[in-house]
Amino acid sequence: MFDDIENEEEWYRLWKAHDLTSDADFIASTRALAFKLEDDGGWQQAAAIYTHLLPVVHSACGEEDLSSMGIQYDLARFLNKAGKHDEAEALADPLVDLRERIMGPTHQATLNVREVLATCYVRTGKLEEAEAAYTLLLSLYTHQAEPDEASQCRIIGNLSYVGKLYAGRGAVESGYQTMIRYVGELRARVDRGDVTLTMLYPYLADICSRLGKYAEAEETLRELLIIEIEQGGGWGTNRNQTCFAISEMGKFYANRKRYPEALAHWKKTETARTEQLDPDHTLTLMAKSHVAGTLAQQGDISAAISVVELIKKSKIRNVESAVNKAEFVKELLETYSYLANLYVEVGRLSDANHLLQEILLNLDGQEPQTALRLESDCCWSLGMILSHQNRLEDARAYRSRALSCYEQLFDPQQMMINAYKVGLSCSLIDLERYEEVEALTKSSVGNVEALIKATAEVEETLRDDAYDMVASLILMLAYSHYYRLNYADAVPLLNRVLDMKEKTLKQSNSEMLNPLRVLGRCKMNLKEYSVAEALFRRVVAGCEAEWGVGAERTDKSMEELLVLLYEQEKYVEFDKLIKAYYTKGGPWFEVIDDGRKPQGTSGDRLQVDVKEREAEEAMARRRRQVDVDSHDFGLDKTDLARVFRLSKQ
Secondary structure: OOOOOOOOOHHHHHHHHHHOOOOOHHHHHHHHHHHHHHHHHHHHHHHHHHHHHHHHHHHHHHHOOOOHHHHHHHHHHHHHHOOHHHHHHHHHHHHHHHHHHHHHOOOOOHHHHHHHHHHHHOOOOHHHHHHHHHHHHHHHHHHOOOOHHHHHHHHHHHHHHHHHHHHHHOOOOHHHHHHHOOOOHHHOOOOOOHHHOOOOOHHHHHHHHOOOOHHHHHHHHHHHHHHHHHHHOOOOOOOOOHHHHHHHHHHEEEEEOOHHHHHHHHHHHHHHHHHHHOOOOHHHHHHHHHHHHHHOOOOHHHHHHHHHHHHHHHHHHHHHHHOOHHHHHHHHHHHHHHHHHHHHHOOHHHHHHHHHHHHHHHHOOHHHHHHHHHHHHHHHHHHHHHHHHHOHHHHHHHHHHHHHHHHHHOOOOOOOHHHHHHHHHHHHOOOHHHHHHHHHHHHHHHHHHHHHHHHHOOOOHHHHHHHHHHHHHHHHHHHHHHOOOOOOHHHHHHHHHHHHHHOOOOOOOOHHHHHHHHHHHHHHOOOOOHHHHHHHHHHHHHHHHOOOOOOOOHHHHHHHHHHHHHHHHOOOHHHHHHHHHHHHHOOEEEOOOOOOOOOOOOOOOOOOOOOHHHHHHHHEEEEEEEEOOEEEEEEEHHHHHHHHHHHHO
């Protein structure tokens, strides 16, 4: 009667229609249906059926009945796979004691439920309990009458994975030592190509990188690649594991900013995936995305755009041909988002705006978390575009919406939330809503600093990111004081920002220039001219190094320095600086004379022997006027845009 229960709807119908609490056939058919659902990934449905069944079987047969214990064990497994780890733990914990008492500590059924309990500990972040549980399991397996070597190796692999999780929560050195110990033990037990061992290599390499052990990380990944090439038959193989190993090498080189090597590995992966699968397959498109990302990191945005536009066409074809379209639509929308950001980088703002609006129109049908993430990214980018277009209130509205979405997704102390607050602060400064900037940034600075202090053993890159975020938030607060002409209040904040960046800065010199420039302006307005001059000279030197002589940013910085020298009546230095900058290829700064400057200095015209008319015309084209009386020392929008962009990265 019950051999043909095909789905959970039929099961519920039979369950409600008959008194089947003690029917052995019904229970057997129920278990068969649950296992079928499990094979199809239907863990929630299987767990729901067993949740109804377990109390009835307990009541009819008793908790110590083998069938009852079997159903309780399977329910714990289903719940764990369905993500309900606390419920699974609550079932597995007492079952360990029950099976150990009835069957013995080394019986396979006891070991199985103990392993489920250890997995629950891992999933709920109880890493110390997980390590203790796996260590005990390993000991119990060795005391079996016929020790199961494969299971022992699996447990050792799980212990190594716990080391990876230790590192993930900040205890990087502890994680490294745990992984080294158990990976070494596995190497002594299995062949070098055993998947239980090789699957751990990327985790070990990642931890090595976090600790700055880059040579060890590279060697670990190279060993993995050699193993997979040997297993697959050479570089030309299309074997999935070889492609994975090549990708891991590409990821390592990209993180180390060794972009040519990264690009070579990503292209190998792309070629292999295209031959192995097809050009529109998800794994092929993933490899192409890595190629595009590396091109963008190298600064070749146009080439990256070309690759991503091809990816977009492939994903449109996938959506059109798919039966279940939701997942493919999600992937397409993610590509739209990335492509829009690339368009922004090259100034194609209308193209970017079109793609972002398409995303917002197509969020229906997506999982809530996915929809929120896409909406937040989309609104973030629209805020940047509208800010460039001087639509300040619209930019603020989109940035506020992006922050609201992100706060629904993550904990308030999550780092990216504070980056969104930096972006919103930019809009509020544009709109002269300075009190709101102060309220927004002060609480955020406290949150991030508390996060830093709460982490006893934090990896270097995360610590630097946290410090950089604090610096960006304080910088927004300093800018709000600067715009309100509260120069004395802005100065200590700017000094703090510079101190933090000088201690942790591994980025480009450009990240120091904005706070240096604003600090110089504050000192200028406070009439601390010698300090301001030193700061402006640092800014000019930094701009020359970053963007070159004659670049707009460099010229503006030089203009500020010249005005400051003029204010101090340092006319000789003023003239020398104009000539030197012109000689290096910059414009000729022509002062609108206010009558203060003594006669006899080189003044308003460059005194050089220019005989040819073409040279005279070239000099005229390179002339730049400076009005020393009405020079505006305000912070322009490009400064804020730069800070905003850096904080997002």
